[in-house]
Amino acid sequence: MVMASLDKETIVWITGASSGIGEALAKAWSAEGARVVLSSRKQNELERVKSACACPEKCHIVLLDLADPDSLDAAAKTVLETFGHVDVLVNNGGISQRSLVSETPMEIDRKIMQVDYFGGVQLAKAVLPSMIERKKGHFVAISSIVGVFGFPYRSAYSAAKHAMHGFYETLRAENSSHGIKVTVVCPGRILTQVSLHALRADGKEYGIMDHAQKNGISAEDCARRIMKAVRKGKKETYVCRKDVLMVYFRRYIPALYYILVGKVKPN
Ligand SMILES: NC(=O)c1ccc[n+]([C@@H]2O[C@H](COP(=O)([O-])OP(=O)(O)OC[C@H]3O[C@@H](n4cnc5c(N)ncnc54)[C@H](OP(=O)(O)O)[C@@H]3O)[C@@H](O)[C@H]2O)c1
Structure with missing residues (x-):
């Protein structure tokens, strides 16, 4: 089924x-x-993913490192020079x-903020002018449920995800009159490699598949739910199972949230 709001030449980054x-x-x-x-x-x-896509001839690889602002400028220049515009920017990387506040050096906080927050902000700013000019564009920001509540061992990660909400809500408020949409996505536990690559206090990868991750929603199911939210132009969406309860506890029964979150173990 072709998405109602997307034509064949929709450019999705x-x-x-x-x-x-x-x-x-x-x-x-x-x-x-x-x-x-x-x-x-x-x-x-990326070559592996490209060849597994339904239309590999319409997939283009542009390397970038979210930790390196110069590489982001170069990537945005390449994308805009090649395609002229971007219809949908998915800030997902x-x-x-997995480290306590008390043991985490500032360079880890800064690295996570750069990769998870500033990197995506830089790309959003690079494509926004052409979206405003075309009066069309959609930002899809992959946050997390820990973007709406704090969670042990995730101080910088949760902070970066909270920051995304502030940025994209503002971007939407300033630009919806220019035809620009924003969908902020808050996944719960999704079965991916995210916990394997999570940073420890020493900067090394955590390397463990969390139990909750292992039993999480499949990435394919998560993608289907994100596509549905984008198609409907939803402003915010949660891709969760019962883990969404913590969102409601934090919002409506904070005393319960404070008790539960105080009991969290590393994995
Ligand atoms: N899985 C979950 O339970 C869950 C829950 C909530 C939110 N999320 C969010 O979902 C998003 C995707 O994560 P995932 O679960 O799919 O994890 P994943 O399988 O580990 O994928 C992470 C992706 O981010 C890219 N990435 C990491 N560091 C990068 C950097 N410095 N520069 C460019 N790309 C970088 C990785 O690519 P390279 O290594 O090739 O650079 C990889 O493609 C993340 O924003 C994550 O916070 C995930």
């Missing part, structure tokens, strides 16, 4: 397209006939965290 949710979104958008720009740091993985 996805960061973090080499794995997990980004990979599933790339495949789903390619199956819809969109022209998909696949971005991340790993050429080989990111890293998680």
